[in-house]
Amino acid sequence: MTATFTEAHQEIQTRLLGLGISLPQARAESDWTLETLWNMRPEALYTQGDKRLSESEWAQLQDFLYQRTVKRIPIQYLLHEAWFYGQKFYVNPHVLIPRPETELLVEQALTLLKPGKRVLDVGTGPGTIALSLAHRLDQSVPITAVDVSPEALQVARINQKRLNTQVRLLPAGDLFTPVGTEQFDLIVSNPPYIDRNLQSTLTPEVVDHEPHMALFPPVSEDAYYFYRRLAVEGKAHLQPNGHILMECGAGMGPDITQIFLLHGYTHIQTTRDYAGLDRVIAVSL
Structure with missing residues (x-):
């Protein structure tokens, strides 16, 4: 059994909060992850949040969470992007x-x-x-x-x-x-x-x-x-x-x-x- 996109969004936040990361940063990272991995903007959760992740998407999320919360790799390196002065840079x-x-x-x-x-x-x-x-x-x-x-x-x-x-x-x-x-x-x-x-x-x-x-x-x-x-x-x-x-x-x-x-x-x-x-x-x- 996989999770819905709303549940996935919450799971990312919960795991990050467990590391001592602030709630605003955890929310921002969760939004950023869903948008980058699955092209789902935060507002889309209101209409598509009950859609379930596929098995491959669920496996992708678990791997991402391991890299981010166990190995503690910065999200910018995982997603290969960082915002600076209004532009998105590759990192x-x-x-x-x-x-x-x-x-x-x-x-x-x-x-x-x-x-x-x-x-x-x-x-x-x-x-x-x-x-x-x-x-x-x-x-x-x-x-x-x-x-x-x-x-x-x-x-x-x-x-x-x-x-x-x-x-x-x-x-x-x-x-x-x-x-x-x-x-x-x-x-x-x-x-x-x-x-x-x-x-x-x-x-x-x-x-x-x-x-x-x-x-x-x-x-x-x-x-x-x-x-x-x-x-x-x-x-x-x-x-x-x-x-x-x-x-x-x-x-x-x-x-x-x-x-x-x-x-x-x-x-x-x-x-x-x-x-x-x-x-x-x-x-x-």
Whole structure:
């Protein structure tokens, strides 16, 4: 005996709630699962909810629930999609799942850009920042994206094709290496900034499945490793009056400010997210 679609929808929520996931997130994941697996939108449950899953659909659901609630694989990896800044991106375990708070970085970048300005996205991952900017700017601003991971760049290429949005994706290389001596008006980056000592505080979805290269600085380095490198190496790649715009973690703003002041940057502004936490830092020389 299988279940009805309404029962399946409830079963997904119940299993997720058992993991300590909030009710709004559990409902959202349940809606998302039914729509992606069986093309059933939430409102369709009112008219088609008593329809029973086929045996194959029931087996598919059980496998999905095992992957999601036992192995704790994030739903974005199971469904190979994640929403960011109004667009649906392809994702896989080679790239970090885009977070809503990173949208603030895109919003701040848009306030600094005018036609003809050149942008570099350092550590582009699935291309979410670069492609979101390109989508909004309609190719009036040339955007270059780089990443140290060839696998991440392949995901970015898939998203570029899916979204029909063009950015310049360079071959893989460490930080600024792929751009040689080029200079830009805006450098944007969401670098790895989680302290490795905090791994035990992260959910299994994050620490067991997302790429550690995109989460943490190198072993033996602290959370500010990439900010120091951006401060030192970024100078050579900034046009006069150019900016570096970075995401940061809660409470990191003051220390990052000191790093950039130490390296000669004179204009530094921290923007807080909707939770009131330090989130985006803009600097210029």
